[in-house]
Amino acid sequence: MELPDMRFKYLKYLAFALGGLSTVIAAGALYLHATFDGLRLAAELTHFAKQRHQRTLRIEGPVELSMFPRLRLQLPAGTLSGRNSTSEFIGFEQASVSVRLLPLLTRRVVVERVEIDGLRMALLRDKAGKLNAADLLGTDDNAPPPSGNEPFDLDIRALVIERGAITWTDERAGRQLALSDLSIETGRLGQTADGRVNASARLTRAEPATDMHLEVESAYRVGESEGPLRLRQLRVTARGNLAGWQALDAESAVSELEWADDGPSIIQGGSLQVRGKSTGGPFELRANAPRLALTPTGPEAESIDASLRLDGKLRGGSVRLRLTDLQPADGGLVGGKLATDLDLRMASGRLAGNLAGPIRWRAASRQLELPSLAGDLNFSPARPGTSLLKFASEADARVDLQRNSAGGHFTLRSEQQQAKGSWTLPRFDAAAIGFEIDVNRLDADALLATQPARGPAADKAENDRFDLSALHGLDLDGTIRFGHLKLAGLKLEQVKLPISLHGGRLVSAGHSLSLYGGSLEGSLNIAADDGRASYRAYLQNADLAPLLVDLGARQKVAGTANFFVDVSSKAESRSSLLRDMQGLARLRLKGGSVPGIDIGQAIREWRGPIGTRQGARRAHRERESTAVGELTASFRIDGGVARSTDLKADSGMLRISGAGEIDLPQRQIDYLTRVTLLVIPLGPDSGPLVSLRGVTLPIRIKGPFDGPDWHLEPGANLPSTVLSAGQAAARSLPRVIPRSVTQAVGRVVKKAVPTPEKAAEEAVSE
Structure with a gap:
């Protein structure tokens, strides 16, 4: 009870x-x-920072103590200087530290929760590689060892940082970046802890231009019995713009990370996914490693997979990589096999195939080597009806991280073609690629031709335009050489084509080639921003007849041509290229012929109109031509119209001068020539022409390029003897010329002056 x-x-x-x-x-x-004495505690903290770390701690006011809702030290704004320096290393607007009660009775501070608002931190690595926070992190060999009398015993239950900002300056690498809008919230921090961390910040950098929003979240565990650190469900996201890549959306995830200082650190289920836009269009990058072991000698992995997909308007496709049997070797790493699968779409066609070979990493020199890549590549030209091109490929590459550069060689072989070349990337942060390429022969017409228009109006306008956007986002310097090149129907040899492409501006200065017994040297300049283009070139001693035949021109002009041109225009479309053309040109033609008319025969037919001062018209005749010993002319081009005032030509029978204009966009010619008959041609009707010797006749050439008409201008100022002879000739002419006479004259003319077709055929056969 x-x-x-x-x-x-x-x-x-x-x-x-x-x-x-x-x-x-x-x-x-x-x-x-x-x-409680807040001023005394602030003084003691300042004294500790000065004695222990040679840093100056300034607290703008006394430290306040509040009892509710918890025992908390409230700190006003403060700064901490650099080691042995007056510059600010850390600053904050306000902070609060929640502490335990009982240790304070023994004048020790045990921290449970830290809240910081407006944190500022300036991290610096100097040219010697020393970090300005090394003494605080315990990695400074010159820092004094702990005395055991420190007033802090950190066992933080939570850390909260709001509105933080951190700058990082690397004097050794010449880099600088900043984190702003920093927010961090963690669970318990200490020698043994288990919690979660969430952080976000804005990353900015001036060069290359970077503006990214970062987020990190993960669960963690720290404990001596289970290893120093274990992260679970780690997730890092980044969104923004980075070095020319726009609208990036990146996410990296790790299922589990076990970090050990002495043994191997294991990464389970690592993955990376990046989406964004570059100058070439949208892209997506993916990579994953099922298991990656970070051993003291290097990483080990059975396999690592990566893929890149491009969805640009001009360039697209995918690249897939698979690395197997990665392991440490000789102070570096070796990979048993790196397999690459390509499927790329370009304006000229589609490239597909595979390359494979070993890979090696040399840690001492920080070089990544691909000594021998081999495989097969197939190219399908965009032009319908062309055959598939198959190449056996060999390549090698080296990436030097110590010098931030890369380079390599490649060889492509097919049944008829072979290309060898090399490439270099002098600096990673400025992706300007250098190259040298030698090609034995290439049919560019089959590779560069686009598909025919689908409709009459809209598709014609679309195909007429030049898309210069492909010039943006590329930095190239190099030279391409062709032994034989077919382009626009022309057969070119010994082509040397220097290329410089920077900032959307393409320059080919000093290109040269041989064609049709002659040579050409020139310079090309195209700017993608404003669409302006300029070209300067000099063609020497080219056989004009076969050149025009291969171009598909109807006018079969024969002779040896020398031609100089210096023009500029808008390269927005084919039509604007001619419509806006400005500049000058000079032409010299030797030993040739002008098609469409036989001047001697025309004068015979015009004896009547000449005598009566009447005009006459003679249509273009394909089978007629006039031999010319030498023809020269210079042109001033304005708005696509080439005007000339100094045309001169002569042969044994004629002397010609003239002036006029050529409308390039409309393909029209309007030229007034003055033809002087120097020698009377032999023939049954040459007698009445005797009075025309030394007389200048005005003849206008007018009409389309392919077949202009020839007009005898009316009212020619002729001597009276010429007029009387012409009138008599007109009265004595029969209404119909006997057929036997015309046939006899035709045979004589054919023997004396070859037709343009015959001259072209003889030039081609030669």
């Missing part, structure tokens, strides 16, 4: 004990609050 009384008795003792303990704690808290 005493048990209930005894139970209540023990409860009464427990209540008395708890009440007494509460009284003692309350009394201690009241005593602490009454005797």
Whole structure:
């Protein structure tokens, strides 16, 4: 019967004990609050920072103590200087530190929760590679060892940072970046801890231009029995613009990370996914490693997969990589096999195939080597009806991280073609690629031709335009050489084509080639931003007849041509290229012929109109031509119209001068020539022409390029003897010339002057 009384008795003792303990704690808290000296604590913290780390700590006011809702030290704005320096290393607008009560009675501070608002931190690595926070992190060999009398015993239950900003300056690498809008919230931090961390910040950099929003979240565990650090479900996201890549959306994830200082660190289920836009269009990059072991000698992995997909308007496709049997070797790494699958779409066609070979990483020199890649590549030209091109491919590459450069060689072989070349990337941060390529022969018409228009109006306008956007986003310097090149129907040899492409501007200065017994040297300049283009070239001693035949021109002009041109225009479309053309040109033609008319025969037919001062018209005749010993002319081009005032030509029978204009966009010619008959041609009707010797006749050439008409201008100022002879000739002419006479004259003319077709055929056969 005493048990209930005894139970209540023990409860009464427990209540008395708890009440007494509460009284003692309350009394201690009241005593602490009454005797707390915030100025003295700030002074002691300042003294500790100066003596222990040779840094100056400034706290703008006294440290305040609040008892509710928890025991908390409230710090005003403060700064901490660099080691042995007056520059600011860390600053904050305000901070609060929640501490335990009992250790304060022994003048020790045990931190449970830290809240910082407006944190500022300036991290610096100098040219010697030393970090300005090395003494605080315990990695500075010159820093004094801990004395054991530090007033802090960190066992933080939570860390909260709002509105933070961190700058990072690397003087050795010449890089600088900044983190702003920094927000961090963690669980417990200490030698043994288990919690979660969430962080976000804005990353900015001036060069290359970077503006990214970052987020990190993960669960973590720190404990001596289970290793120093373990992360679970780690996720890092980044969104923004980075070095020319726009609208990036990147996410990296790790299922589990076990980090060990002595043994291997294991990464399970690592993956990376990046989406964004570059100058070439949208792209997507993916990579994953099922298991990656970071050993003291290097990483080990059975396989690592990566893929890149491009969805640009001009360039697209995919590249897939698979690396197997990665392991440490000779102070570096070796990969048993790196397999590459390509499927790329370009304006000229589609490239597909595979390359495979070993891979090696040399840690001492920080070089990544691909000594021998081999495989097969297939190219399908965009032009319908062309055959598939198959190449056996060999390549090698080297990436030098110490010099931030890369380079390599390649060889492509097919049944009829072979291309060899090399490439270099002098600097990673400025992706300007250098190259040298030698091709034995190439049919560019089959590779560059686009598909025919689908409709008459809209598709014609679309095909007429030049898309210069492909010039953006590329930095190239190099030379391409062709032994034989077919382009626009022309057969070119010994082509040397220097290329420089930077900032959307393409320059080919000093290109040269041989064609049709002659040579050409020139310079080309195209700017993608404003669409301006300029070209300067000099063609020497080219056989004009076969050149025009291969171009598909109807006018079969024969002779040896020298031609100089210096023009500029808008390269927005084919029509604007001619319509806006400005510049000058000079032409010299030797030993040739002008098609469409036999001047001697025309004068015979015009004897009547000449005598009566009447005009006459003679249509273009395909089978007629006039031999010319030498023809020269210079042109001033304005708005696509070439005007000339100094046309000169001569042969044994004629002397010609003239002036006029050629409308390039409309393909029209309007030229007034003055033809002087120097020698009377032999023939049955040459007698009446004697009076025309030395007389200048105005003849206008007018009409389309392919077949202009020839007009005898009316009212020619002729001597009276010429007029009387012409009138007599007109009266004596029969209405119909006998057929036997015309046939005889035709045979004589054919023997004396070859037709343009015959001249062209003889030139081609030669």
